[in-house]
Amino acid sequence: MTSGRPLRIGVVAGEPxxxxxAAGMIAELKRQHPNAVIEGIGGDNMIAAGCDSLFDMETLSVMGLVEVVAHLPAILKVKNALVAHFRKNPPxxxxxxxxxxxxxxxxxxxxxLGIKTVHYVSPTIWAWRxxxxxxxxxxxNCVLGLFPFEADVYQKYNVPYRYVGHTLADAIPLHPDxxxxxxxxxxxxxxxxIAVLPGSRNSEIKSLLPVFTETMAEVSRQKPDCTFVIPAANKYRYDDITAYLSENLPDSLASTQVKVVRGNARNAMIASDVILLASGTATLEAMLCKSPMVAAYKLSGLTYKIMQYLYKAPFFTLPNLLAGEKIIPELLQDEVNPQTLSKQLLHYxxxxxxxxxxxxxxxxxxxxxxADKQSAAAILDLIDA
Structure with missing residues (x-):
């Protein structure tokens, strides 16, 4: 495969x-090739699996068409340094x-430069652009996809695509404990x-945590015995969440009712009777944890207007997209308010x-x-091709 020398594989993930x-894929690659050198950009999971992260993943964790502009200089600096590194040390x-x-x-x-490349997770070309x-x-050279409905658009344009499923579906039992x-x-x-997940990005915390906090207070007024668990995606979000709640916890919500934990999102989802969360991959994990959920998102005004024009899919949450119909509430912009959110949660x-x-x-x-074995196999096949 590589003339007896260790495999060199570059991997970059931009968010939790x-x-x-990537961590599951890296663990499988390491199982088959223990001496493989795997480096790039990743978080705690990738590092634990054996990836050497050259830059802090937090730099890339920016969401929105407009919001990314302010972070562009830092992102471009990382991109240029990363490409220079791989030019000097080709994977x-x-x-x-x-x-x-x-x-x-x-x-x-x-x-x-002649380096083979794989994109793991199809961009949402089936929904917009x-x-x-x-x-x-x-x-x-190939796209590895998570969802079966994506294959059609790649076949239409004759672009190499391989459906590998989702690592979370393999990791989470059909009937969680x-x-x-x-x-x-x-x-x-x-x-x-009630598990409350306001997002893994700083911008999501800023836009959703205030309204989620008021929603918690509204639900508590009607069900005083509720316990709210807020799992923070990483140390940055833990600091953001605890700092906000220390200053802004409503009077009707006792501090003993709110439990902020570092990580443990999956346990929080499985433990919950219902989940309030930011739309994104978390909605898929909530579905796999078999928890009813209310999904919400708020974009900047300009990003929202652009997306209204460009976005063509009938839904934006993964459970609804996979089902082909609206099976969970998905709320945007002005719909994301304490009255509407609490009504949906109480209904569940x-x-x-x-x-x-x-x-x-x-x-x-x-x-x-x-998925971990499928994605690793696809990568090794492409190296051999």
Missing amino acids: SGDVL DIFVGVDAPDFNLRVEAELKK EKRIHKIARAT KEGAREALSLPEDATV LNSDNQPLIDRFCSLHETLKQN
């Missing part, structure tokens, strides 16, 4: 969800995990638990949610493809 995906293959605005640019430059497929084709999750978080077995708390959970189980089974 990509960090999780056998480079894998960009999600973060397409950053990774496709890196992939395109490395591919011109389909013509990006041409940029993807120029930048990558709710009692065990509550015990892990020191939550009473009979408590009414007062309902039999078994039919929804059964639907989640069915969707879970379609995504269970042994």
